Amino acid sequence: MNKYSVKQLLTHEGAGQNVHIKGWIRTKRGNKFVNFLALNDGSCLKSIQVVADNERFSEDLMRKVNTGTAVEVKGTLVASQGKGQSVEIQAQDILILGEADAEEYPLQKKKHTMEFLREIAHLRPRTNTFGAIFRIRHTLAFAIHEYFNQKGFFYLHTPIITGSDAEGAGQMFRVTTLDAKNPPLNSEGAVDYNQDFFGKSTNLTVSGQLEGELGAMGLGLVYTFGPTFRAENSNTSRHLAEFWMIEPEMAFHDLKDNMDLAEDFIKYLIKKALERCPDDIQFLNDTYDNALLERLQSVLSNDFVRITYSEAIDILLSSSAYKKGKFEYNVKWGIDLQSEHERYLVEKHFQKPVILSDYPKDIKAFYMRQNNDGKTVAAMDVLFPQIGEIIGGSQREERYENLATRIKEMNIPEHELWWYMDTRKYGTCPHAGFGLGFERLVLFVSGMGNIRDVIPFPRTPQNAEF
RNA sequence: UCCUUCUUAGCUCAGCCGGUUAGAGCACCUGACUGUUAAUCAGGGGGUCCUUGGUUCAAGUCCAAGAGAGGGAGCCA
Numbered sequence: 130m131n132k133y134s135v136k137q138l139l140t141h142e143g144a145g146q147n148v149h150i151k152g153w154i155r156t157k158r159g160n161k162f163v164n165f166l167a168l169n170d171g172s173c174l175k176s177i178q179v180v181a182d183n184e185r186f187s188e189d190l191m192r193k194v195n196t197g198t199a200v201e202v203k204g205t206l207v208a209s210q211g212k213g214q215s216v217e218i219q220a221q222d223i224l225i226l227g228e229a230d231a232e233e234y235p236l237q238k239k240k241h242t243m244e245f246l247r248e249i250a251h252l253r254p255r256t257n258t259f260g261a262i263f264r265i266r267h268t269l270a271f272a273i274h275e276y277f278n279q280k281g282f283f284y285l286h287t288p289i290i291t292g293s294d295a296e297g298a299g300q301m302f303r304v305t306t307l308d309a310k311n312p313p314l315n316s317e318g319a320v321d322y323n324q325d326f327f328g329k330s331t332n333l334t335v336s337g338q339l340e341g342e343l344g345a346m347g348l349g350l351v352y353t354f355g356p357t358f359r360a361e362n363s364n365t366s367r368h369l370a371e372f373w374m375i376e377p378e379m380a381f382h383d384l385k386d387n388m389d390l391a392e393d394f395i396k397y398l399i400k401k402a403l404e405r406c407p408d409d410i411q412f413l414n415d416t417y418d419n420a421l422l423e424r425l426q427s428v429l430s431n432d433f434v435r436i437t438y439s440e441a442i443d444i445l446l447s448s449s450a451y452k453k454g455k456f457e458y459n460v461k462w463g464i465d466l467q468s469e470h471e472r473y474l475v476e477k478h479f480q481k482p483v484i485l486s487d488y489p490k491d492i493k494a495f496y497m498r499q500n501n502d503g504k505t506v507a508a509m510d511v512l513f514p515q516i517g518e519i520i521g522g523s524q525r526e527e528r529y530e531n532l533a534t535r536i537k538e539m540n541i542p543e544h545e546l547w548w549y550m551d552t553r554k555y556g557t558c559p560h561a562g563f564g565l566g567f568e569r570l571v572l573f574v575s576g577m578g579n580i581r582d583v584i585p586f587p588r589t590p591q592n593a594e595f
Numbered sequence: 596u597c598c599u600u601c602u603u604a605g606c607u608c609a610g611c612c613g614g615u616u617a618g619a620g621c622a623c624c625u626g627a628c629u630g631u632u633a634a635u636c637a638g639g640g641g642g643u644c645c646u647u648g649g650u651u652c653a654a655g656u657c658c659a660a661g662a663g664a665g666g667g668a669g670c671c672a
Contacts, residue, residue, distance in 0.1 A: 156632085158630095158633090159634085160627090160631080161627085161628070161629080164631090165630075165631050165634085178632085180630080196622095212630095213632050232605080232623055232624085235606085237633095238621095238622080238633055240607085241607085242607075244665065245606070245607090299671065299672095300670090336672095357672080359671075359672085361670055362596060365666095365668080365669090366665095367672085368671070368672085374672060468668075469668090519672070565672075566671085566672030569672060570672095591663095
């Protein structure tokens, strides 16, 4: 007797044979004579139907086989007599591995709201929706490594704990082993981090970029893919305190190469998700968002629009939305674009992904390469419909003097970045890279509305359950 | 952090201008039915109306504070 997954059985592997399978019951239907069990093992969206003739199984056993029960089934894989499935298992043996009390088990064979499922995140992998999302999430993660490996990038593991306070991407979580109630103090009365575990103040990383650049300056092409932590009090459907980020960094590449990579990369990932998770995406399309498939296809079949920040400002200024005063925030050169402005460009004006480049230097980070106009830097943001900014990146400032000046202007603690500056001192070269928010990608590909529903156990302000 | 909406059965929700014993669908339990597709049909059990305080003859309903959640904004990926 061979052991199979549901996925294998549904493609008729083992037809006519005795088969052996384990999984969880999704629903039970039936009458006095026969019961039909939908058995799912997570290998795919679909369940397989197990037919249990009541003369073969005790009433007591069948009463315990409820939604949520883990069972082991031995039987014969046969063509189905009913409609709705091509094959089914005629059961010979059913063994209960783990009961699920029908009166207490929170998941029912009905639709639940996303909010309710978030409260029972420990059980939601057992639903169709979250099974689909997490299979898609896996497929995208795997395709990311696959893509970079094919392109000659090396996977670089940058540190999770950082001693640098200068990553400049947001509020950080402190990492310490000091006694919170009674920390050692220095002569100035401040907490003495010299006595802490690392002998200095440390935090969880907000970006692997700076270390990624160090790797790229020897390995040429590298990428990071790891967890990132931001202690910002952000309460939105697009932010997490702990999320995963992909950050490629390329030596001897400029801003245009960076845009080319970003576009090719995202399209590759979407294409692989469509190829490898067709049932899951179709399910999400049919259940939650019937424009999902269309939107994914449209990204694949259109070139991303590439315009500069200054061109974007001109478009906004001449838009009827602006003239009618529909924007809440004013538009003029030098402002940081607001969500409403980005959405206008992507969803109304162009109706496809947009790459904006060459932003004013005053609204961007210190490490971005200064353009010849003295006003802008070689930055780029990739803006997507529905979710806004999915990628932020730039060509890096490789000229020592320019970088040093900028660091001073922006009051960044220069002494903490001596190692970063060294790469500009020794064998510096043009290089570029970007950061892609992994959950935002999953959000786009799954069509979900809230980022808390595309990560197994979301961490947000006031919530670190599970 | 700001704006806004919501919180009634296990889940999803109704509950009018404040009025007597708080309802429905699904789920659960019991029964019926020879192949069901979220099976169907009949019956049954199930309530801290988010918490605290207030107004009132009377509060699920009105007021205040608090807690939790959703949506939008800011910050960003």
